[in-house]
Amino acid sequence: MSKWDDTYIQLCKDILAQGVEVENRTGINSIKLPSYHFQIDVSKEFPILTTKQLFIRQAALEMLWIYQQQSNDVRWLQDRNVHIWDKWEIDENGDWISEETGEVLKHFDPKYAHTIGTAYGYIVKKYKLIDRLLDSLKNDPEDRRRVVSLWQDAELDNAVLPSCVWSTEWDVTNGTLNLLVHQRSCDVPLGLPFNVTQYALLLKMIAQVCGYQAGTIDWSIKDAHIYVNQVDGIREQIKRYDENGSLPAPILWLNPDIKDFYAFDSSLECKDFKLENYSHMGKIAFPLTQ
Numbered sequence: 001m002s003k004w005d006d007t008y009i010q011l012c013k014d015i016l017a018q019g020v021e022v023e024n025r026t027g028i029n030s031i032k033l034p035s036y037h038f039q040i041d042v043s044k045e046f047p048i049l050t051t052k053q054l055f056i057r058q059a060a061l062e063m064l065w066i067y068q069q070q071s072n073d074v075r076w077l078q079d080r081n082v083h084i085w086d087k088w089e090i091d092e093n094g095d096w097i098s099e100e101t102g103e104v105l106k107h108f109d110p111k112y113a114h115t116i117g118t119a120y121g122y123i124v125k126k127y128k129l130i131d132r133l134l135d136s137l138k139n140d141p142e143d144r145r146r147v148v149s150l151w152q153d154a155e156l157d158n159a160v161l162p163s164c165v166w167s168t169e170w171d172v173t174n175g176t177l178n179l180l181v182h183q184r185s186c187d188v189p190l191g192l193p194f195n196v197t198q199y200a201l202l203l204k205m206i207a208q209v210c211g212y213q214a215g216t217i218d219w220s221i222k223d224a225h226i227y228v229n230q231v232d233g234i235r236e237q238i239k240r241y242d243e244n245g246s247l248p249a250p251i252l253w254l255n256p257d258i259k260d261f262y263a264f265d266s267s268l269e270c271k272d273f274k275l276e277n278y279s280h281m282g283k284i285a286f287p288l289t290q
């Protein structure tokens, strides 16, 4: 049975039982826990929720957009039929517009049109974060300074949304690559299921191209929240779990011939990975707060 569902449902139950309802910049209140931590062993199970359907193609392409393409251009995602960043796209005039009211939430230099500004892939590229990570993993396995930070103070003013999953740390122990992920703000119903699956896939890809086994992920969250308009959907997911438990976790197939991180297929088809035997309990639609 999927252990990741056990961890995830416990987090949802903890937020509903002990969380505090707060206001935040979006105008939709959230129920939050100040922090939360868990560990996943990717060598034992590929984490993808079974208590709801998770769209791995979208999640994987978002991860490849950031770390492989090192892009902040929302059109790259749209060309692959991924629309999860549409609400944060800067328009032709440099404006980021509220979908609900049409007001300008923030103005940027029009050179950032069609992007999300200086966050995520922009930072990975500017600071050569993946090239440096790959170089260190291949040439200096015992290195203890392998911190990949998407949080760069100098870039915050021109970002529509400063990176949420903002740091990773990577270590090699006995030929196994382990990861620690820090997320500053976590939309538990929509963001976290995507984030965990995409970082597990990233770990497997980086491990393969550097000649290691994929090991554990320690996940640390500051501000783990459920927006109040998502509570019904989460109650439905908890009910599924309480009545049926979780289903067996699927197997992730990664094309073993790929030895270069930049060579994994990032077309609409994502040809170099496949989920085998993914059973799930069906989609749950959650509102996405801008």
Ligand SMILES: Nc1nc(=O)c2c([nH]1)NC[C@@H]1CN(c3ccc(C(=O)N[C@@H](CCC(=O)O)C(=O)O)cc3)CN21
Binding pocket: 054, 055, 058, 082, 083, 084, 085, 088, 161, 187, 190, 191, 192, 194, 284, 285, 286, 288, 289, 290
């Ligand atoms: N409030 C908020 N939550 C987030 O999780 C989030 C943001 N904002 N802003 C930027 C990105 C965009 N992310 C998103 C956005 C949408 C989905 C989403 O709608 N997922 C659906 C399926 C999507 C589909 O069918 O393509 C889901 O059911 O998981 C997931 C992550 C994560 N991030």
Ligand SMILES: O=c1ccn([C@H]2C[C@H](O)[C@@H](COP(=O)(O)O)O2)c(=O)[nH]1
Binding pocket: 025, 161, 162, 164, 165, 185, 186, 187, 188, 190, 191, 192, 195
């Ligand atoms: O990968 C992601 C990206 C975003 N989120 C969520 C977390 C928050 O609900 C919003 C960001 O709002 P802030 O006010 O900037 O914290 O997006 C996520 O969970 N995962």
